[in-house]
Amino acid sequence: MHIYEYLFAAAIMITMLLASSSMIETLSAPHTQTSEREQLKMTSEKIMNQILFNPGNPPNWGSDPSVPIQGLQTFGLAQYNETTRGAYVLDPDKILRLSNDINTNVTLRPIIPELLNLGNEYGIALELATPLEVNVTATPDSGIYAISVTSQEDGLPVYKATITASVYYVDNGQIVNQKAQPNWTDPSGTCTIDFSNLPAQTKALIVVVDYANICVVKVLSDKQARIFGNQILSNQTLGGTACQVLITEGNGARVIENVTSGLTSSANGWYQLTDPEPSTIATLAVSNNDVICASRDVSNVTYSSISVDFSKLINPVSYSIERTVTINQLAYSITLYVWRMSY
Amino acid sequence: MHVPIQHIIGTVAIIGLMISVGLAYTIETSFVQQDISQQQLAQVSEMVALNIADTVNLANFANFGNFTRNNTMMISLNLPLDLAGRAYAVQLLNETGDNQGYNVNSYLLDQRTTNANATVPFNSAQDSVQLTTDVTSAGNLYWIETGVEAVTSTIVVYGGNSHAVVWAWKGEGNVTLAGLGVISVGQAGK
Numbered sequence: 001m002h003i004y005e006y007l008f009a010a011a012i013m014i015t016m017l018l019a020s021s022s023m024i025e026t027l028s029a030p031h032t033q034t035s036e037r038e039q040l041k042m043t044s045e046k047i048m049n050q051i052l053f054n055p056g057n058p059p060n061w062g063s064d065p066s067v068p069i070q071g072l073q074t075f076g077l078a079q080y081n082e083t084t085r086g087a088y089v090l091d092p093d094k095i096l097r098l099s100n101d102i103n104t105n106v107t108l109r110p111i112i113p114e115l116l117n118l119g120n121e122y123g124i125a126l127e128l129a130t131p132l133e134v135n136v137t138a139t140p141d142s143g144i145y146a147i148s149v150t151s152q153e154d155g156l157p158v159y160k161a162t163i164t165a166s167v168y169y170v171d172n173g174q175i176v177n178q179k180a181q182p183n184w185t186d187p188s189g190t191c192t193i194d195f196s197n198l199p200a201q202t203k204a205l206i207v208v209v210d211y212a213n214i215c216v217v218k219v220l221s222d223k224q225a226r227i228f229g230n231q232i233l234s235n236q237t238l239g240g241t242a243c244q245v246l247i248t249e250g251n252g253a254r255v256i257e258n259v260t261s262g263l264t265s266s267a268n269g270w271y272q273l274t275d276p277e278p279s280t281i282a283t284l285a286v287s288n289n290d291v292i293c294a295s296r297d298v299s300n301v302t303y304s305s306i307s308v309d310f311s312k313l314i315n316p317v318s319y320s321i322e323r324t325v326t327i328n329q330l331a332y333s334i335t336l337y338v339w340r341m342s343y
Numbered sequence: 344m345h346v347p348i349q350h351i352i353g354t355v356a357i358i359g360l361m362i363s364v365g366l367a368y369t370i371e372t373s374f375v376q377q378d379i380s381q382q383q384l385a386q387v388s389e390m391v392a393l394n395i396a397d398t399v400n401l402a403n404f405a406n407f408g409n410f411t412r413n414n415t416m417m418i419s420l421n422l423p424l425d426l427a428g429r430a431y432a433v434q435l436l437n438e439t440g441d442n443q444g445y446n447v448n449s450y451l452l453d454q455r456t457t458n459a460n461a462t463v464p465f466n467s468a469q470d471s472v473q474l475t476t477d478v479t480s481a482g483n484l485y486w487i488e489t490g491v492e493a494v495t496s497t498i499v500v501y502g503g504n505s506h507a508v509v510w511a512w513k514g515e516g517n518v519t520l521a522g523l524g525v526i527s528v529g530q531a532g533k
Contacts (some may be wrong), residue, residue: 006353010360017364019370028375035382042389043461045398050464053400074465074472085404117444117462156510 036340040319044338047116047124048321051336052088058095062094062206063229065270069097075115088325090334092296093229095128095327098303113305125304125337132329134209138286140219143167143196149209151214152333157189161211166256167195168204168243170289175243178259196287204284204293208254215246215254215330219282221293223275227283230276232294234269239286244277247329257283278327298327361452376427380457383426384449387502388461391523392432392447392507394418395463399472399521402511415494417510417524424503429453433507434461434499435523445474452501475522492522 054076061067062077077098087156113124116320129152137146145165149158178198185191195203204221225234232238242263248255262274263285271285283294318339318343358421395494402416438446445465450458465472475496500523511521517520 003349003353006357007355013357013360013364017368020368024372024375028379031379032382035379035386038381039385039389042386042393046389046393046464049393049400050396053404087404116464119443119460119462120466 002035006159014140037319040317040338040340041321043122044319044321044336047122047338048323048336050116050327051075051077051092052323052334053078054225055091056094061231062091062097065231065233066244070111072111072115072213075112088323090302090325090327090332092327093147093227095298096226097228097246097299098126110116110305112303115335118305120341123305123339123341125306126302128298128301128335129333129335130299130325131214131333132161132209132211134207134216134217134218136205136207136218136220138205143194143198145193145205146205147185147191147193147209149185149191149211152156154340157187158211159187159189160187161185161189161191161209162253163191164192164208164210164254164256165193165195165246166206166258167198168206168245168258168291168293169201170286170291171199173239173286173289175241175260175284175286175291177243179256182253200291204291205281206282208256210254212303215247215300216299217281217297217328217330218299219293219295219297221282221291221295223290223292225285225292225294227294227296230273230318231266231284232263232271232273232283232285234271234285234292234294236287236290236292236308238265238271238292240264241286242271242273243284244273244280245284246277246280246342297329299332349423359465377454377457379453380426380429380451381459382409384431384451384457385459385461387426387431387433388447388449388459391420391449391464391509392461395447395474395521396421396465398509398511399465402513406513415510415512416506417494419526419528420500420507422500422502422504422507426451426502431502432499433502433523435474435476437474445476446511447501471517472521475520482500494504494526496524498523498527 010129014080033157053073055078055162056072056076058067059080061072070296077090077094079086079089091246098260118124131152133152135148147163149161150156151158161184163183163185164175168177178195180193181194183191183193207218209216223236225232242261245263246257246259264274265317266272281296285292318337320335320337322333322335327333379429387434392449398416398418405416406414416507429448432452433447433449436446438444438450447463448458448462450459463474477500494508494510496510504525508524509521511519513519
């Protein structure tokens with residue numbers, strides 16, 4: 001046996017080792033990927049269920065401004081009532097605090113993953129969306145509003161959606177409102193509402209879109225305040241009365257109703273509603289002949305545990321899970337994105 | 344018979360190489376196997392953590408006011424018998440002291456170092472949810488008012504145990520207790 005034969009035998013053995021190793025890696029890779037995906041799926045479900053079914057601790061943390069968000073013991077967005085429960089019913093005040101907390105110096109990003117015991121292992125993002133995409137465009141200084149309704153999934157126009165609108169403005173120091181005649185979207189999914197006969201001052205516009213029992217509400221206002229439960233935080237001096245706006249259902253159609261209540265001033269720009277109505281979509285107050293609107297419109301609220309805009313981030317390793325929830329008696333879809341921060 | 348020295352060296356080298364190749368292959372396959380086992384354990388841990396979160400939320404969701412307290416809620420864990428032929432166990436860890444909350448830990452019984460953790464989404468030490476991770480607090484719990492079936496609280500359940508459950512119980516003072524358990528029929532609890 002010559003020396004090159006030994007070398008040839010050695011080369012064959014090393015080649016066999018390399019080929020076998022490569023095959024093992026190749027064969028195990030799909031299993032590992034599937035397993036990681038399944039694990040991420042269960043993690044997503046676990047986080048989603050915790051967020052949707054747990055009201056958090058203390059349970060009224062959304063509506064009680066004295067509870068700092070960094071003082072939460074458990075995180076959850078479910079609505080809390082002493083005597084009734086509803087599955088997949090979320091608290092609008094808690095959702096609003098996700099995007100717009102009382103103390104704007106507090107960084108929410110690290111607090112929520114910590115409360116969910118995620119550590120630095122996972123990143124999460126939450127996105128709320130209405131079932132229909134509603135855009136309201138005002139023609140400047142005319143009181144004419146163009147409303148377009150499209151489907152959220154594919155952007156196709158929604159034909160014959162019922163549009164109900166009401167505008168609120170100040171007259172003689174009181175909030176008054178004018179309702180538009182119910183209208184319907186045309187085949188291009190658009191509709192125009194004319195409030196041109198009203199005085200040109202700050203107004204608040206409430207638009208309700210109803211299509212096959214899917215209801216979307218939009219609140220538009222130039223001057224805004226923030227609402228936490230029955231308390232309003234405003235940098236303007238507000239009058240002693242407030243107008244609470246609700247969406248009710250009567251004779252098969254959605255109706256915009258309003259209830260007048262008292263507003264008492266507390267310290268540092270806080271105002272207390274005397275008779276708060278549950279499920280209000282907006283609370284309006286007067287300041288210097290202007291309407292100040294504290295909206296509970298939660299559409300398009302987002303939260304992300306990282307500072308990157310996750311909607312623009314193409315993340316192939318993230319897992320998303322979507323659920324339909326009820327907020328203020330209106331349907332929304334909530335999407336949770338979960339991804340691994342480390343491997 | 345005369346054998347040249349180079350043939351002896353070459354044969355020994357080939358035998359040595361063969362042994363090395365075999366060892367390298369064994370080590371690599373064991374690493375891959377460990378990796379796969381770890382993935383499977385992670386899946387088991389995540390599944391148990393998901394069930395614990397669901398059970399606790401179910402107990403909190405259903406038990407309120409003064410009407411329906413003191414009922415033990417449970418979800419049956421359909422744990423696989425083994426992981427690639429190897430026995431395993433699942434336990435709850437209380438790492439709230441290290442600010443890491445509660446964790447579900449799954450491990451291979453014959454190789455304790457191969458294990459995987461999954462977090463339970465309740466973090467604070469002052470949280471109103473307390474998981475049973477202490478052997479002294481394990482015991483029997485009633486399930487529903489009939490008392491026909493009882494859950495024995497435990498801190499470890501083994502793979503393949505068809506009676507393994509996760510349970511949650513909401514008592515007075517707004518505290519919810521939860522943990523792993525084993526259900527037994529006809530042995531109503533304490």
